Amino acid sequence: MSYKINVIEYFEESYKKYPQRIAVKEENKSISFEELHSRVLSYANYIKKTLGAKKSIIAVLLPKGIDSVIADLAILYSGNAYMNLDVKNPENRLNAILEQVNPNCVLTNNSIKKTLNQNVKVVNCFGENSFIQKNEEFDISFFNDLIDTDPLCVINTSGSTGTPKAVILNHRSFIDFIEAVRYEKLISDGEIIASLSPIVFDIYSFELCMLMCWGATICVVPEMFSAFPTKLVQFLQEEQISYIFWVPTIMVNIANLKLLDFFSLKKLRMIWFAGEVFPTAKFNYWRSKLEKCRFVNFYGPIEITLDCLFYEIKEKLDDNSPIPIGKPFRNTSVIVLDDNNKLVKDGEEGELCIRGSSLAMGYFGNKEKTKNAFVQNPLNSKYPEIVYRTGDIVSRNGDGNFVFRGRKDTLIKRMGYRIELTEIEHVVVSNLKIVKNCCVLYDSQSKDIILVYESDNQLDERIIQKQIMSVLPKYMVPTKYIHSYLLPRNTNGKIDRNALKNSLIGE
Template identity: 55%
Template structure:
């Protein structure tokens, strides 16, 4: 019986122990060696935390073989991994750690100095100081511990933007990842021979899914170095060199590749599955990819982090005009998606409303944050007979005449930008309350240009470069506004509050 993801990995090791599991530049590791090192690391973890299970353990490493060993080692220890972005300002990392209170942080020589300034040294493990070849482990002890882990126990925590400046830690379990993985395999007929071009950062749920595919099928993960992001042609050359057959990317880089016409310069004959999610893929650039890779299957997926990976999908099997939005399709297996109007009634065809989700794909809530959990995960208003939790996404959508779900936008200040989910109010909170750069301001997202614009009240203009420099000490790069716009007075509604909707109408003027 499959009760956790390591059941997948154990079966794969028996079947293909010497197959390459991960390619990281010139370095590779087999499935057997990956598991051996992860089990040894789990023993080190166990020694440090005295057998504690079902608790978060943080990983503060760049994306390499060592970070994958760390994540799997944490799972072997019976705990949940929480990958942290090494590029995130240390103040934000500190906020995350204070909220989540991980039992340990796994890092290396490169980052140990940064962490010891903000976290107790006894709760930090420097893997560069551990010689795993000298560590012994007991398989029976590992088995005893894993027998206590069931499918609804936490697998990982993924941090997402929070309106108060403190990210929320979304708790995702083994069952929801296994459900999605099995659905993916059957829907797209993914084989045991896939080679995955892994571009997503460790903090993305897509990376965790790639980990699942590796463990479940014995697929090989090819790590795309982060430094190649500025050189899309080199990314394609790497895919070509390693015969990558499957990618699951945020569209941003795919749009750049289309705009630069790079698929005419680098052929990808092995690429058969192209999945994308995280933000809207402009149809014109999507059509470029589809024409260039005529033998590939393209799937558009949708879902906030509170739903494990994604909850809807659209297999692009019909022609779409350049000005026609790509549908987000239909619900994935074992998931129900429905659209509610302002009266919490089901919307009719072409009627816009809020997209809601129910099913085992739902996250378990926000770690150490019952108030935020209660606000987002609520009783299904369509069901008065028994407890049934749904997640209200805050996204506006409709169902068209073809029974396809069409994404229309956000109902509040939550956006998707460069694949990251961002609370615009968090940007405002940091600029106004934390840094006190201005007294009043409002962040607005320009969906056409995919840029964050910050409007602020001031008699004197403030240098955009100086604003970015100061904000960059607190917020990650992807949350720093692209444009700063000074207004003598921000528009207000009848209640005296900043009129965000009026600013949205101005967004194309700047």
């Protein structure tokens, strides 16, 4: 395999190798690698020549499917970076993202009824009325000046100011992950993927890489199936899925209903999971029903491009033993620091910090946050060396594998989504002005987001919930509401989050 300087080079090889293989399957529609390549070049030609975009961010507001894949790949071929938006997000959130990133344009279709920022150009070039014509003369050589440090995509994640943080990832970081999993032999050519993650997830972007690099087929899981575990497992059986990369919440629901007792998943051979802790008892159910499958636990925040540690579970685990997050991939190094920025000993807990070429470029338009998260390695005073401070607390066990212990701050992972609890507080207090003071907590056992608000009178929970849902996506909306006449304060007058958490959750 030759050295790659951008991910497009993988696809240029794969579409020639597997021209008639199905690249993307969406309900009753599908597209081959050859046809996908042709349509991608047509859209790339339009982006390059008509829109005149180069080395820019281009937003995509489309449902996940064949069109979104075409849009993302065409943006890359045109020498730009894509930023996928969630069509289910409230308009306020979409516009906050657009105002912060200010993309060259938004590619969408006429069926999506969203009122977007007037300063952003909206291009309705997808759907039944698409005006993009097949172009046989597109010159692909122009992307040769794309180098591995050029941006590949922007992924928005929860931020503390009410506006999501826009994380910039480049070609090199994705190539680094591709080659790391290739080295560990964790993927085979021609996998059939049950693509469940939202279009705004980094998992979806990696599924695009699997398509480009390994000739994988992306089978888009109908969105409604997420709420119906039986339909999910039935989908795996009917589509003869060989590979899944899911968040544990979905898999726990399937285990609770013991659905694997009723379906034959003979083709499924590789199961990856990441994003949150997978309760070992529920994992053991999956393991007992799919003995021939390989199971791999991945760990990593978006700032290091997908995942940086992995653990393939080969041994039998006790139901009460946590599943390790494992060891770092090749070309990734981790250090675990105490509160004084000193290395901890094996068995001791500390903050996990990452270094390597998998690190993101930073946060779009936010030098201060980038500076605070991507810092000089405190163990190296000799030359510049950037590490990312994850805020996650880990320890190393006797086998040399790392075990996740918890979060250092208010950043949580729920249903695979990364959520900054202070963003919810900011929306309640500053944006919606529902109350003057509040505190948002997370119960990791019940998976509840708890809004504790300060008010002279108890408010109607349904009204609060409806207001919050107008601004935030469903997965960020609190599930419990607690009234308090006066929230506890610490000595500097700030709300005492730890005191509240101890009294209400007991953690």
